Amino acid sequence: MSATTAAVDRTAPGTTAGAWRAFNLQLALFRHVWHGTVFTSVLLPILYMVSIGIGVGAYIDSASVGGLTYAEFIAPGLICSVAVMMLGNDMVFPVFGGYADWGGHYLAQRATPLRPVDMLNGHLAYAVVFRPFTNCTIVAVVLAFFGVYASWWAALAVAAAALVSAAMAPWMHCWASSIKNDANLNMIFRFAVMPISLFSGVFFPASEMPAFLQPLVWASPLWHGTELARAATAGVAPVLPPPVHIAYLVLLAVTGWFAARRVIERRLNF
Amino acid sequence: MPNVNEILVSAADLRKSYGEHEAVRGVDFEIRRGEAFGFLGANGAGKSTTMRMIGCVSQPTAGTLTVFGRDPHTEGAAIRARLGVVPQDNTLDGMLTVFENLVVYAGYFGIKKKAARERAAELLEFVQLTARAKDQVSDLSGGMQRRLAIARSLINDPELVILDEPTTGLDPQARHLVWERLFQLKHRGVSILLTTHYMDEAEQLCDRLVVMDEGRIIASGSPRELIDTHVTKEVVELRFGTAHTRELAALAQSLDGVGAQIEPLPDRILVYTDDADDTNAALDARDIRPTSVLARRATLEDVFLRLTGRALVEDEA
Numbered sequence: 001m002s003a004t005t006a007a008v009d010r011t012a013p014g015t016t017a018g019a020w021r022a023f024n025l026q027l028a029l030f031r032h033v034w035h036g037t038v039f040t041s042v043l044l045p046i047l048y049m050v051s052i053g054i055g056v057g058a059y060i061d062s063a064s065v066g067g068l069t070y071a072e073f074i075a076p077g078l079i080c081s082v083a084v085m086m087l088g089n090d091m092v093f094p095v096f097g098g099y100a101d102w103g104g105h106y107l108a109q110r111a112t113p114l115r116p117v118d119m120l121n122g123h124l125a126y127a128v129v130f131r132p133f134t135n136c137t138i139v140a141v142v143l144a145f146f147g148v149y150a151s152w153w154a155a156l157a158v159a160a161a162a163l164v165s166a167a168m169a170p171w172m173h174c175w176a177s178s179i180k181n182d183a184n185l186n187m188i189f190r191f192a193v194m195p196i197s198l199f200s201g202v203f204f205p206a207s208e209m210p211a212f213l214q215p216l217v218w219a220s221p222l223w224h225g226t227e228l229a230r231a232a233t234a235g236v237a238p239v240l241p242p243p244v245h246i247a248y249l250v251l252l253a254v255t256g257w258f259a260a261r262r263v264i265e266r267r268l269n270f
Numbered sequence: 271m272p273n274v275n276e277i278l279v280s281a282a283d284l285r286k287s288y289g290e291h292e293a294v295r296g297v298d299f300e301i302r303r304g305e306a307f308g309f310l311g312a313n314g315a316g317k318s319t320t321m322r323m324i325g326c327v328s329q330p331t332a333g334t335l336t337v338f339g340r341d342p343h344t345e346g347a348a349i350r351a352r353l354g355v356v357p358q359d360n361t362l363d364g365m366l367t368v369f370e371n372l373v374v375y376a377g378y379f380g381i382k383k384k385a386a387r388e389r390a391a392e393l394l395e396f397v398q399l400t401a402r403a404k405d406q407v408s409d410l411s412g413g414m415q416r417r418l419a420i421a422r423s424l425i426n427d428p429e430l431v432i433l434d435e436p437t438t439g440l441d442p443q444a445r446h447l448v449w450e451r452l453f454q455l456k457h458r459g460v461s462i463l464l465t466t467h468y469m470d471e472a473e474q475l476c477d478r479l480v481v482m483d484e485g486r487i488i489a490s491g492s493p494r495e496l497i498d499t500h501v502t503k504e505v506v507e508l509r510f511g512t513a514h515t516r517e518l519a520a521l522a523q524s525l526d527g528v529g530a531q532i533e534p535l536p537d538r539i540l541v542y543t544d545d546a547d548d549t550n551a552a553l554d555a556r557d558i559r560p561t562s563v564l565a566r567r568a569t570l571e572d573v574f575l576r577l578t579g580r581a582l583v584e585d586e587a
Contacts, residue, residue, distance in 0.1 A: 008426045009380030012347035017380065024377045025363070028370055101359045108363070110327050111355035112378035112426075113347045270328040 012113055015121070022114055022122020025105055027130070029094075040082055041138040048078055049146050052203065065205060068234050075148040076157050076229030077202030077222075082139045083132050083161035084168065084222055088193050090127040091169050092185055095176035098123075099267055106268060116264045120173065124257070127169045132162035149233050156232035164225030167249040168196075170256030177263045196222050206239075224248050276303040277339075278430050278461055279324055284333035286319050293319040295485035296333065301430070306452075306462040308472045310570075311482035312578055317465040318358065320482070321434050324463065326350050338429065351379060354428030358435050360419040364408040368399060371407055372422055379426040386425075393421035397451060413444025420451060424460075431455065433464040437471070449475065469571035479570070483578045493570050501568040501576055502530045502542040506549045508560040509538045528552040533576060540572065 013021060049071060057070030065073040098106035098119070109119050136158045144154070175188055199209060200222035209217055217223050224245040227238035238245055279301040286294040294316040301307045309317040322328035323335055326346035335342055337349045362371050369390055376386035394400045397417035402410060410418065416436065423431055436452065437445040449471050456462055456475065466472050472479060473493040480490040489496055506529065510521060515536045522534040529543035529552075539560075543549040546565035553560070 008351075010348070010351050012345070012351065013380060021378050021380065025374050028374045029363075029365055032365055104361055105363055107357065107359070108361035108375070109378060111325060111350060111353070111357065111361075112375070113351040113380075114378050115347055268327070270322050 009113075012115075013118065015118070018114055018118030019121035019125055022109060022119045023125045023130070024122075025109070026090075026094075026123060026126035030126070030130075037086075037135055040085060041135045042142055045078055045082070045139045045142050048074070049143065049148075053146065053148075066234075066236055068236070069148070071146055072148045072150075072234050073230070074203055075143045075146070076154075076160070076233040077200070077226040078143065079136050079139050079157045079233075080161045080164050080222055080225040080229050081197055081202055083136050083165045083225075084193060084197055086131050086135060087127060087165060087168055087172055088189060090131060091123075091172035092176050092188055095123065095173050096179065096182060096185055099177070106264070110268050116268045117261050119268075120170075120257075120260055120264050123173065124166075124169055124260075128162060128165045128253075132165050133158060136161040150235040153235070154233040157229035160225045160229035160232060163228070163246065163249045163253075164221050167221035167225075167252035167256070170253065170260040173260040174256065174263045177260070177267050196220050199223075201226050221249055221252055277301070278303050278337065279463070280334075280336045281320075281324075282334045284320070284323065284335050285331045286316075286323060286328065287331045293485055294323070294330075297480075297482070297485075297487045299480055299487065299490065301461070301463055303429070303461055304459050305477040306456050306464070306475050308476035308479040309463075309465040309482060310467075310469065310472060310479055310574055311465070315482040315578075316485040317482055318434055321432055321463070321465060325353060325355050325432055351426065352429045354423035354426065354431040356416075356419045356423045356431070356433040356436055358438070360415050362407045362415055362418060362422070364406065367404050367406055368394065368410065368418055369403040371418065372425055375422050376425045381426065389425060390421075393424055396424070396454075397421040398447070411444070413440050413447065416440060416444065416448055417451065420448065424455075428460070430461045430463060433462065435465050435467065437466065437468060445471075469569060469574055473570040481574060481577050488577050489573065496573045497568050497570060501572045502544050503568060504543055504546045505566055505568050505572050506541040506543060506546050507538050507562075507564040507566070508541065508553075509562045511561045524556070524558065525553075528556070528558075531576070535575065540575065542568070542572070542576070 053071035053074050060070045062069055098104045106119050140154065140158055172188065176185070179185065199213065199217060200206065200220045201217065202222070206217040206223055227240070228242060228245050230236055231238045231242060277300050282298050283296045284294060284298070285292065285296050297320065309320060311317045319328065323330050323342070324337060326337065326342040326349050329343060338352055340349055342349055363374070366374065372390035372393060373383070373386045376389060381389065391400070394403055397420055399414060399417060399421065402414065407415060407418065420433070420436065437448050440448065445468070452462065452475060476493060478490070478492055479496060480487045482488070489500060491499065510518065513521065518534040518539055522532045522539050525532045525539065525541065529541035529549050531542040533540040533542065541549050550563065550565070
């Protein structure tokens with residue numbers, strides 16, 4: 001049993017190594033569920049484009065959506081929306097379940113050289129980097145067949161989607177790490193994912209929303225991401241200068257990460 | 271050759287509080303390399319809390335603790351790299367296969383994929399789960415999951431394996447299989463630290479034991495020392511039909527003097543004695559007629575009951 005002794009690292013891992021080790025669990029889990037993502041990445045965007053982009057789009061005057069076809073208008077938001085949808089899968093139950101007595105992976109990792117911050121980083125690397133850059137890329141490629149891009153700059157829409165993930169994922173991690181009762185898990189879909197998806201200028205310009213809802217639009221990471229993504233795919237100027245949109249998303253990501261680190265460290269100190 | 275006198279874990283006046291509740295109230299112990307060390311105690315005695323502090327997942331409130339000569343507070347991750355842990359709840363990943371559980375866990379210790387696969391295969395052989403390698407963990411029985419958790423704890427070739435109630439909740443067959451593997455480990459020179467409720471097994475496996483009660487260590491030593499110090503050579507177990515806790519406590523009063531000590535339990539009375547024949551004769555002389563009498567040698571369980579038994583009776587009453 002000692003044949004592989006030499007291969008064991010007896011020291012504490014560095015930050016990158018720690019995150020990478022924790023990330024590999026998510027990757028192993030992904031291998032069991034990847035086929036499920038075919039629906040969100042391939043079929044869902046096709047359904048959206050056919051039913052809403054083309055179907056509903058036939059009734060929409062392109063002047064009301066900034067001179068674009070309706071399909072061109074919704075395509076960038078769809079790419080970012082898929083990122084938000086995936087967070088609903090990756091950052092709610094898998095986080096809550098990580099602390100569960102009957103098989104929580106965070107509890108298992110806690111007995112190893114991994115620190116709580118490594119577990120957080122590994123999980124975020126999966127949700128914020130791996131998932132957007134694989135699944136949202138597939139979505140973007142599928143949408144290309146609908147002829148909705150103005151140039152190759154459209155590829156940057158995937159980066160915008162990843163930024164939306166980065167802004168939201170740590171806060172969702174905080175939430176799912178904080179609640180004790182799984183009956184409350186769905187609240188994040190009702191009160192965050194769903195309204196954010198509907199009121200972020202994905203399907204109609206956010207400026208059409210009533211004035212009292214405008215602050216919510218401006219707070220929504222998906223709106224900032226969609227503005228950036230639309231600039232990439234359609235070449236239209238976003239509402240704010242791109243660095244401002246980016247700065248807002250980065251600010252949410254950074255503050256969220258510190259908050260999430262605090263929560264997971266508390267949760268895993270017994 | 272490992273230095274058997276090397277101290278792996280050292281605790282002095284170790285304490286842990288959760289708010290007002292003091293779970294561990296100042297314990298001192300040392301665990302040496304190569305030994306099997308047991309923590310015995312009723313539920314809530316502070317065993318698991320102590321295990322968690324040694325496992326570097328729980329910060330002591332006061333006192334000093336070193337593991338491998340290092341400070342868990344500042345070097346927790348490096349200490350954990352050298353530990354193997356079997357937690358009370360297996361914390362296996364039900365979505366992954368048996369084999370994947372081991373390989374992914376090996377990754378946490380920085381073990382490369384190829385080495386991880388080889389080691390996983392060896393360990394599955396060791397816990398007799400090779401045939402189930404490709405099954406999902408959720409399809410395994412409780413005993414198999416436990417064995418897998420033990421295999422997982424060995425993935426990094428740990429210098430000390432911590433097992434928190436490794437056999438609780440298993441059926442007798444599964445339990446024997448787990449204990450048999452633990453004996454194997456011990457023979458291979460792996461240092462073992464465990465908590466258990468199964469005294470007979472602890473008596474056979476452990477070189478040294480401590481008995482915890484209400485957050486304190488109330489006795490320590492080898493199983494033989496504990497038996498010699500705290501109980502008599504023999505024990506006579508008396509049962510009185512359906513008589514229960516309170517009736518037995520009353521009956522126990524009338525037994526005064528038939529043995530060195532009388533211990534009423536919820537279902538029987540234990541008479542500690544150096545000579546079971548003398549005790550039986552004394553019972554006859556007093557015309558006390560139990561429905562069953564069993565004379566046997568004293569075991570660790572008697573030590574445990576004698577040291578903590580009264581609390582159990584009070585709980586029942």
